[in-house]
Amino acid sequence: MATKPKLKEQEEEAMLLQGQADILHYTYNFVESMALKCAVELGIADIINSQGQPLTVHQITEKIASPAADIDNLSRLMRFLVQKNLFEATTDTKSGDLLYGLTYSSKWLLRSEEQTLAPLVRLATLPSHVASWLCLSQCIKDGGSGFEKANGFSLYDERSGNQRSCFDEAMACISRIVMKAILSNYRDVFDGVGSIVDVGGGIGISVAEIVKSHPHIRGINFDLPDVVATAPTYPGVTHLGGDMFNVIPNGDVIFMKAILHNWSDEKCVTILKNCRRAIHERKGKIIIVDGVLQPDGDRKMDTVVQRYDLTMMAQTPSGKERTEAEWKKLLSEGGFGRHEIIKIPSFLALIEAYPE
The missing domain is CATH 1.10.10.10 (Winged helix-like DNA-binding domain superfamily/Winged helix DNA-binding domain)
Incomplete structure (x- = not known):
């Protein structure tokens, strides 16, 4: 009769030991x-x-x-x-x-390769970025951005000199990787497209890759004036400065990669409504490349997106990753009643959305 309690004690001891190992692992991750x-x-x-x-x-x-x-x-x-x-x-x-x-x-x-993650490693481990994580509990207590709490200025204000170069290189490396995944497997999403506007396109890597793969498309790289001022020249691509919260240039397709996860639902709806005004009422569409939380899906990929979700918490005032249900609600409020989520070989997903 004494065997069962002893076994239970041994199981609890083993679980406590594993719990200890887990905490030490996460502490020194x-x-x-x-x-x-x-x-x-x-x-x-x-x-x-x-x-x-x-x-x-x-x-x-x-x-x-x-x-x-x-x-x-x-x-x-x-x-x-x-x-x-x-x-x-x-x-x-x-x-x-x-x-x-x-x-x-x-x-x-490999820093010499086009397909590299070295710039992202450098950006994520900058002292100012690491410092934002030390303020995560303050983000929960008080709201707001851990980045601002730690550094006294926002993530976007940091973009000057060497910091800006580091940011642009990291975004460009992700763009090259994701665009290769899209253009190698899902070229048809750009079939019949005459013009495409990359909203928040940075220095223009994504739209340049699209136009390179589909030379008939006229590309517009749209971002803040000081950002596009540093963008290199690409065949078939025009750089245009502006503010996506005010007006977005007209195009057959509006393309946004890793943009909406930076903003609150309210600001995302504003951006989406501006996208809605910029495309043809019946033929236009938007293509969003962003994270989609999958609590019941691919656990490995969902862990990556959840890490990005906490990154948004730490580094932006209101950014976040979203589930498919949250994307559906957001798109509907922005004027896009139909959408399709396409899984690509990346931690991001491709979302095609059409006007109601």
């Missing part, structure tokens, strides 16, 4: 981010890639632009990154030295 930041800043993936073969820690150290580079510290970093599958380690059969090579993960850290 930032270590992965900082190690990743370090690898990008040192250009470790680029160093290995430039040699075309796995390298020893001594060979990597020689390529780091510092005469005082610490081999022991680098060895410890590489051991951790290998354990996280960001790099791989093999043993040289002749010397017995460890050789460090790239994995499918570290290939995304």
Whole structure:
């Protein structure tokens, strides 16, 4: 009779031990981010890639632009990154030295590649961005942006000089990745389109990729005047400065990637109504590329979108990710009674919406 209570105690002890491990894991989860930041800043993936073969820690150290580079510290970093599958380690059969090579993960850290996440790593780990997370509890207590609470200015005010360049490069790298996923698999969403307006298009990467893939389309990259002033020239693309809360240029299609998640429902409705006025009453449509929360769907992808949801909480006054039901309500209030959500090979989804 005493066996059952003892088993119950053992189960509870095992669960408590696992709970302890979980809390320690989440407490120090930032270590992965900082190690990743370090690898990008040192250009470790680029160093290995430039040699075309796995390298020893001594060979990597020689390529780091510092005469005082610490081999022991680098060895410890590489051991951790290998354990996280960001790099791989093999043993040289002749010397017995460890050789460090790239994995499918570290290939995304190559700064020389068009398809890279290195700029996003740099942006997410900027001191001003990390500081916003330290104010998350204040966001819940008082509302508002953790970014502003931590830094004394908004995320958008930060966009000057080096910070602006970092922001633009990070947004551009995401645009290239997402647009490749869309244009490789869903080219037909742009069939029959004569003109497209990319609202909040930054320096114009997304619309440039669309026009490159569909040369018959006339592209307009629409963003704030100071943003488009720094945009490079692309064939078939016109840069136009303005404010999406006032008026949006006319086009067959209005395209918005990772824009609406920055704003409250009220402001999103204002943007959507301006989109509604900018397209043809019967033939026009909008294409939204944004996160869709899926609590009952793909758990791995939903975790990514939920992280972005908390990022919006930490860094913007009212931004958030939305479920399909929330998107439907928002679109309806903005004048778009029909919509279709298309899953793409990305953490974002493609939403086609049509006027009522």
